[in-house]
Amino acid sequence: MRFIRFLIITLLFSFIFIEAYCQVNLSSHSPITIKSTTLDTIKLTDKIKIIDVLWLNDTIRVSVSNQDVKTDTSVVKNVNNKGYFASRGFILSDESVMQNCFSYALEKYFENSETYSQNIFRKTTSIDGKSIEKILNHSFVKITEFTTKPRKNLKQTIPNDVVLAFVNNFGSVIHTVYYRNEKFYTKNGMFTPDTFKSLNKFIQKTYWDTKKIIVYRIDEDKIKST
Numbered sequence: 001m002r003f004i005r006f007l008i009i010t011l012l013f014s015f016i017f018i019e020a021y022c023q024v025n026l027s028s029h030s031p032i033t034i035k036s037t038t039l040d041t042i043k044l045t046d047k048i049k050i051i052d053v054l055w056l057n058d059t060i061r062v063s064v065s066n067q068d069v070k071t072d073t074s075v076v077k078n079v080n081n082k083g084y085f086a087s088r089g090f091i092l093s094d095e096s097v098m099q100n101c102f103s104y105a106l107e108k109y110f111e112n113s114e115t116y117s118q119n120i121f122r123k124t125t126s127i128d129g130k131s132i133e134k135i136l137n138h139s140f141v142k143i144t145e146f147t148t149k150p151r152k153n154l155k156q157t158i159p160n161d162v163v164l165a166f167v168n169n170f171g172s173v174i175h176t177v178y179y180r181n182e183k184f185y186t187k188n189g190m191f192t193p194d195t196f197k198s199l200n201k202f203i204q205k206t207y208w209d210t211k212k213i214i215v216y217r218i219d220e221d222k223i224k225s226t
Helices: 002-028 083-087 101-111 129-139 151-155 199-205 220-225
Strands: 032-034 036-044 048-055 058-065 116-118 125-127 140-147 162-168 173-180 183-186 194-196 210-218
Touching: 058 129, 101 116, 101 125, 101 129, 101 162, 101 173, 101 183, 125 129, 129 140, 129 162, 129 173, 129 210, 129 220, 140 151, 151 199, 183 199, 194 199
Parallel strands: 032 116
Antiparallel strands: 036 048, 048 058, 058 125, 140 210, 162 173, 162 210, 173 183, 183 194
């Protein structure tokens, strides 16, 4: 009888311990949300709202599109030389014109992160060049960088889950992509998103004026200290 009581008590405590451990373990893996605060409205129209946002320690400029308002894409659709994306059959749509490559690369980065989440980079937002450079320089850390010439540089191994910044001769970031599991995730201007596997071919056909590529990953030390 005593043995049965001992066994029941042991099993009960084991169950409580396992349940408590699972709860702690699950909560420890919940993504940390990087919050953003709207500081000022710069411009407001029926189609778009341009706002200054505090993201971590930086003030960035974000354009937020109104999903209920249609965008006239007929002018771009009728251009004869549409480039790489249109030549592959990618189209312009009311949804695709709302987000640019900077916002898209960051959205994909945090979408695949198990540690961090965010709510500012999404299908209806775009950010300008100055803002993406602030984010990459102040909230991310440079993993590596390489020039686009000679072309063999573009065949080197790239670490997983990173953002690649395409930098031109003037030192400006002209494009960003997200890289994961041997695929590059990109969005060119107003066209729908795409993926590619050859960095060399992509640069030759699209961003041929890229001088170097810088590879970034979130700076966890800076995030924790913010």
